[in-house]
Amino acid sequence: MNLLSKAATTLLLISLTSVSYATPEQDKETFQSFYTERFPDISKADFGDGVYALDQDARDQWEAMNDFPPYEDNLEEGEILFSTPFENGKNYASCFENGGENIRQNYPKFDSKRNMVVTLELAINECRINNDEEPLPYKKGDIAKISAYMASTSEGSEINIATPTSKAELAAYDAGKQYFYSKRGQLNFSCANCHIQNVGRKARSETLSPALGHPTHFPVYRMKWESFGTLQRRFDTCNKQVRAEPLPGQSEAYRNLEYFMTYMSNGLPVNGPASRK
């Protein structure tokens, strides 16, 4: 009996280990297939429209609203902020490859020298610090406007996060993956509980959006916020909704989560900034 229970435990551990040690490519394949099989009438690229890919009524209203996007003024401000030189005469373009244009699809990226994930917003603030400017508060405000402008220059480019391969990259990727699938908060929900297992179903009056494509359209202008917010601002909202304490902007856990989620959406076109309810 003792031997049997040991064997059963070993088998269980092996099965769990084999699942958790799927390669990032395998994870991405499974992740994307889940959605394309569940919603065979929706093209992969359309998942970037979030809930509007699933709900035709909501899509009709959203498309009508986008005749005059509510974020236009904020986007223009973002362009001005991006182009305004720092006191030392340099500007954001001097910090990024390709002058900061058409690069959104490559972020977050893993910095092997520092062994950490660098999101676009973190890179924006590092650019400021390197040019003797004060960092901007994360999640909303000017940093979201600048990020939105940069995203707009990437429209149509496919998300292209380098596949994690090194030990450090995989550690960050796995941490983000575990965060995504772990239940948290008093309501005991994981990201996956809403955006995978219950995708397309209702939570009260809201249709739950697919996680595939979540990072393609951020920063997002939400009517509720009346301003742009970064993906990490949205993480805060989700955390609060399940009664978990949100994390500080650009905390390691949030950066790793963004890294994992964006890699899962590799191949989808950037379609941000976008508007949401």
Add this chain to the structure above:
Amino acid sequence: MKLKALALILIIGLFCTSANATTAADAEKSIQSAQNLWDKTKLAGHEWNTIKPLVAQAKQSLDNKKYAVAIELANKATQQAKLALIQAEHEKTNWLNNLPK
């Protein structure tokens, strides 16, 4: 009879006094205990946003000398912190159950 009544009053008075004295110390102890467990949930990465207001309210009640209320709130915070830590422990392995199948 009068003597018995007097003794009873004295005993009740004694308990009331000691109850007040210990309650203040107990409230501080309960809040500290809640605070410690709350800190552990942060370290575990599973902090619930319901704990912070309970601890804050418990501290406020302590300041207002409402010791029994402070203890009750601190105990609620402790209970929630314990549950958050159980969640953190479970999710060390259970997160795998949420992978897409």
